[in-house]
Amino acid sequence: MEMIQLNQINLTYPSSEQPILNDLSIQISKGEWVSLVGPSGSGKTSLLKILSGTVEPTQGDIVINQTNINEMPLKKRHDFLRKQVATVYQQFRLLPQFSVLENVMLPLVPYTKQKKQLEQRALALITEVGLDHRVHHFPEQLSGGEQQRVAIARALLSDPPILLCDEPTGNLDSKNRDVILELLSKIHSTGKTILLATHDEVVAQKGDTIHTFHDGVVHTGAPST
Numbered sequence: 001m002e003m004i005q006l007n008q009i010n011l012t013y014p015s016s017e018q019p020i021l022n023d024l025s026i027q028i029s030k031g032e033w034v035s036l037v038g039p040s041g042s043g044k045t046s047l048l049k050i051l052s053g054t055v056e057p058t059q060g061d062i063v064i065n066q067t068n069i070n071e072m073p074l075k076k077r078h079d080f081l082r083k084q085v086a087t088v089y090q091q092f093r094l095l096p097q098f099s100v101l102e103n104v105m106l107p108l109v110p111y112t113k114q115k116k117q118l119e120q121r122a123l124a125l126i127t128e129v130g131l132d133h134r135v136h137h138f139p140e141q142l143s144g145g146e147q148q149r150v151a152i153a154r155a156l157l158s159d160p161p162i163l164l165c166d167e168p169t170g171n172l173d174s175k176n177r178d179v180i181l182e183l184l185s186k187i188h189s190t191g192k193t194i195l196l197a198t199h200d201e202v203v204a205q206k207g208d209t210i211h212t213f214h215d216g217v218v219h220t221g222a223p224s225t
């Protein structure tokens, strides 16, 4: 079953004339792990932003989980995407003044009355990423790899079927990279669909499919075995 369909997506940012994505059409199955590779500036982050609703394409249809999101009013679209998609960033993006537990809980605090249940879920996710001994630490007290594990727990809080990862290991050494890849593999095995942009060949090879971006178009291939 298809989880994501992108039909003839075009993207030109208002401030430039150069199209970033040119008639891009890709289908992604439920549970697929897709690597997005290609030179800097080729549009990988832009595509992830289109899927998280932070950038609107100039043209084209986006169908997520059988729902055409172009046809939705803005607020409904954002509510829908909040449940379907979560993003993990290269820079972790944790809030420094909040503890690990608070960072993981925060995205759903405005939407939840049952704070105790939310806390229990956050604690379970923190344990799942192997950081139960760091629950009350603050981001600056954690290594980069640990911070990224917190960010992954935060992304999983709403149990979204789709995880977007933008260069998630770009700030990590190879040992921490491997820890994050192992964690993502575990998450993938629970049925999540993963789209991961990377410049790291080792990371790209983890995908079931590799989409290579170049000059606004995309070539699709399988990882080498």
Ligand SMILES: Nc1ncnc2c1ncn2[C@@H]1O[C@H](COP(=O)(O)OP(=O)(O)OP(=O)(O)O)[C@@H](O)[C@H]1O
Pocket (backbone or CB within 6 Å): 013, 014, 015, 016, 020, 038, 039, 040, 041, 042, 043, 044, 045, 046, 047, 197
């Ligand atoms: N808000 C914006 N307004 C104008 N141009 C933008 C905007 N965001 C990105 N761009 C441009 O769009 C192009 C694609 O950027 P994008 O970040 O999608 O590339 P990328 O493949 O993810 O690059 P990298 O591998 O360096 O992260 C770049 O030339 C960038 O400068």
